[in-house]
Amino acid sequence: DAKTTQPPSMDCAEGRAANLPCNHSTISGNEYVYWYRQIHSQGPQYIIHGLKNNETNEMASLIITEDRKSSTLILPHATLRDTAVYYCIVRGHTGGFKTIFGAGTRLFVKA
Amino acid sequence: EAGVAQSPRYKIIEKRQSVAFWCNPISGHATLYWYQQILGQGPKLLIQFQNNGVVDDSQLPKDRFSAERLKGVDSTLKIQPAKLEDSAVYLCASSTGSRAFFGQGTRLTVV
Numbered sequence: 310d311a312k313t314t315q316p317p318s319m320d321c322a323e324g325r326a327a328n329l330p331c332n333h334s335t336i337s338g339n340e341y342v343y344w345y346r347q348i349h350s351q352g353p354q355y356i357i358h359g360l361k362n363n364e365t366n367e368m369a370s371l372i373i374t375e376d377r378k379s380s381t382l383i384l385p386h387a388t389l390r391d392t393a394v395y396y397c398i399v400r401g402h403t404g405g406f407k408t409i410f411g412a413g414t415r416l417f418v419k420a
Numbered sequence: 421e422a423g424v425a426q427s428p429r430y431k432i433i434e435k436r437q438s439v440a441f442w443c444n445p446i447s448g449h450a451t452l453y454w455y456q457q458i459l460g461q462g463p464k465l466l467i468q469f470q471n472n473g474v475v476d477d478s479q480l481p482k483d484r485f486s487a488e489r490l491k492g493v494d495s496t497l498k499i500q501p502a503k504l505e506d507s508a509v510y511l512c513a514s515s516t517g518s519r520a521f522f523g524q525g526t527r528l529t530v531v
Contacts (some may be wrong), residue, residue, distance in 0.1 A: 410462030
């Protein structure tokens with residue numbers, strides 16, 4: 310599975326959009342981009358995933374560049390409860406979740 | 421839908437003692453994972469089961485760690501003897517394929 314690069318931390322004002330970038334320049338054609346988040350003292354929680362089209366669900370939007378080498382997770386109206394570590398991972402749909410989780414981006418949402 | 425259950429939530433042991441963690445995955449999930457998460461780092465895969473068979477245990481320190489998944493449902497992870505560097509959160513996850521669902525983890529402190 311391809312490796313990912315994320316900024317170690319970001320700040321966001323409550324109510325504003327949080328845009329979390331991820332670089333995955335070695336992604337291969339059959340690999341998906343997944344985003345998980347981990348709130349303090351909890352296990353990682355699935356947010357969203359996509360292959361090449363932009364995706365949206367009730368939690369967030371995922372924007373994947375046309376060359377698929379990078380993506381952005383958008384939390385449209387961040388709340389204090391969105392403060393967490395956000396992990397961007399890349400994996401194929403077969404072979405399980407062997408993917409290496411990096412250190413992720415620690416998002417601080419401030420009032 | 422019930423989530424992935426893990427117990428205990430916290431455990432403190434002395435080095436050289438043994439410890440066991442238990443995981444009950446989401447009903448019907450054939451794939452089960454154990455991860456180790458050291459403070460400040462992302463989860464690292466220790467072992468992956470498909471039903472009751474091991475798919476990947478390449479990162480499991482087999483001299484002291486063991487895991488089993490009898491009958492393809494519940495799983496236990498054991499450490500014997502524990503070392504100080506085993507202090508971490510041990511996460512269990514289960515998957516149907518496209519998404520992995522994580523438990524809250526067991527926080528192990530070795531003193």
